[in-house]
Amino acid sequence: MVLIRPHLALDGLKRCKSEAEIRIPSYTGKPGMEPQPERTIPQLSHASYHRLLRQNRNFRLLWMAQIVSEVGDWFYTLSIYTLLLQLTGHAGSVALALVLQVLPQTFVGPTAGVVNDRLKRKHVMIAADLMRFGVVLAMLLVRSRAMVWLVYPLLLAETTMAAFFEPARSSVIPNIAAESEVLVANTLSSATWSVNLLIGASVGGVVAAFFGRDTVFLLNALSFLVSALLIGGMQFAEPHAESAAPLRPRDLVDFSPVLEGIRYIRNHPTLLPAVFAKAGELMIGPSWVIFTVMGAREFAVHGRGIDAAGGAMLGMSILLGGRGLGALVGPLVAARWAGQREHRLRLGILLGYLTIAFGYGVLGASRSVWMAAACAMLAHMGGSTVWVFSTTLLQIHTDDRFRGRVFAADLGLGSLTFAVTAYLAGRFLDAGISARTVATSTGLLMLVPAAILAWALHAAQPGKAQGAS
Numbered sequence: 001m002v003l004i005r006p007h008l009a010l011d012g013l014k015r016c017k018s019e020a021e022i023r024i025p026s027y028t029g030k031p032g033m034e035p036q037p038e039r040t041i042p043q044l045s046h047a048s049y050h051r052l053l054r055q056n057r058n059f060r061l062l063w064m065a066q067i068v069s070e071v072g073d074w075f076y077t078l079s080i081y082t083l084l085l086q087l088t089g090h091a092g093s094v095a096l097a098l099v100l101q102v103l104p105q106t107f108v109g110p111t112a113g114v115v116n117d118r119l120k121r122k123h124v125m126i127a128a129d130l131m132r133f134g135v136v137l138a139m140l141l142v143r144s145r146a147m148v149w150l151v152y153p154l155l156l157a158e159t160t161m162a163a164f165f166e167p168a169r170s171s172v173i174p175n176i177a178a179e180s181e182v183l184v185a186n187t188l189s190s191a192t193w194s195v196n197l198l199i200g201a202s203v204g205g206v207v208a209a210f211f212g213r214d215t216v217f218l219l220n221a222l223s224f225l226v227s228a229l230l231i232g233g234m235q236f237a238e239p240h241a242e243s244a245a246p247l248r249p250r251d252l253v254d255f256s257p258v259l260e261g262i263r264y265i266r267n268h269p270t271l272l273p274a275v276f277a278k279a280g281e282l283m284i285g286p287s288w289v290i291f292t293v294m295g296a297r298e299f300a301v302h303g304r305g306i307d308a309a310g311g312a313m314l315g316m317s318i319l320l321g322g323r324g325l326g327a328l329v330g331p332l333v334a335a336r337w338a339g340q341r342e343h344r345l346r347l348g349i350l351l352g353y354l355t356i357a358f359g360y361g362v363l364g365a366s367r368s369v370w371m372a373a374a375c376a377m378l379a380h381m382g383g384s385t386v387w388v389f390s391t392t393l394l395q396i397h398t399d400d401r402f403r404g405r406v407f408a409a410d411l412g413l414g415s416l417t418f419a420v421t422a423y424l425a426g427r428f429l430d431a432g433i434s435a436r437t438v439a440t441s442t443g444l445l446m447l448v449p450a451a452i453l454a455w456a457l458h459a460a461q462p463g464k465a466q467g468a469s
């Protein structure tokens with residue numbers, strides 16, 4: 001799953017010179033209540049990441065599961081997108097694949113949220129991984145243009161399982177990590193996602209080019225099996241499941257818990273900007289279409305023993321490598337700056353939007369694959385910061401019994417914008433608009449969520465309401 005990310009990340013951090021303290025508001029979990037007086041926690045440092053992995057067995061297992069499954073995912077993503085472009089010749093086929101990989105999360109989200117708030121999230125993750133193991137193995141059946149249609153229902157099935165897995169993974173972090181470790185855990189997870197992208201995109205292109213797509217599909221299927229085994233070794237309490245009523249089949253179509261979750265978000269103004277933050281990353285959907293087309297048509301790599309399909313995959317892998325490097329560096333730097341001070345977490349989201357706008361705005365003028373990769377790196381430094389900071393704000397402020405529904409809404413809203421913008425990007429490219437123009441337009445489009453968030457932050461400043469009166 002594309003959305004749908006180790007020690008390399010830690011090497012990029014410098015040790016803090018002092019253990020200065022920062023502050024984080026505590027949250028009561030009661031509707032309508034504002035954060036309570038602040039208490040101090042240690043500043044993020046190199047030692048924070050090392051200590052979390054060394055001392056927290058549950059997080060270590062979840063982190064290892066993330067590594068194996070996501071590296072496999074990036075191998076797989078390269079192969080799927082270049083396969084579709086090769087067999088159909090249309091950018092729209094890549095856009096449709098991305099739509100099927102993200103849009104179902106919007107529609108499955110309400111049910112996934114209810115399931116994650118009623119059952120043990122550990123069991124939900126294991127079941128989703130085992131189902132995805134079977135789905136990805138079935139991709140081996142796609143061997144000609146006549147069978148290309150099979151890719152789409154399989155992607156739909158895989159995404160449906162991801163819609164259950166991802167909210168569960170985000171929701172268990174506060175159950176297995178201390179409150180002072182939540183931002184550390186999220187930053188490390190994001191850095192891991194980025195390193196996995198960097199490794200998966202770089203090595204995946206080589207593996208696919210020289211060993212074939214079947215090898216890639218097999219490796220990705222096995223990665224889900226290993227992930228399920230690692231998660232099965234986790235041992236932690238899940239209070240929401242212990243106090244919940246048994247889940248009945250009719251509960252899957254009962255939307256009263258969903259409405260309860262909507263009321264919960266609406267009654268907590270601190271949650272609203274964070275819930276919509278990922279939906280504002282309007283470049284995520286188009287990026288996959290843009291990178292696939294640019295890799296094949298603008299920046300294909302040529303060399304001895306590399307055919308056209310392999311060159312396209314290698315070109316795309318360089319662009320994705322830049323994206324992965326940016327997504328690695330962004331949160332590591334930004335988390336050191338923000339700590340867990342909420343006003344900086346919110347401001348960091350705004351700065352992330354502006355960085356995305358600049359990176360994609362310049363991408364269209366790139367004349368070499370390396371310049372394009374540098375633009376992708378800059379843009380996704382901002383994009384990954386938005387992802388980490390919004391996730392941390394949601395985890396800090398959401399009560400455990402609502403966490404599955406809140407994160408399902410978070411993922412569902414983002415998936416909707418990812419799908420719509422990817423579809424539009426594919427249509428524009430097939431209509432003859434160049435990938436460079438689409439990239440630059442995507443950067444300009446990012447100014448819209450940036451302006452909305454800037455207005456919201458300005459309106460929420462203390463004393464603003466009193467001054468207006």
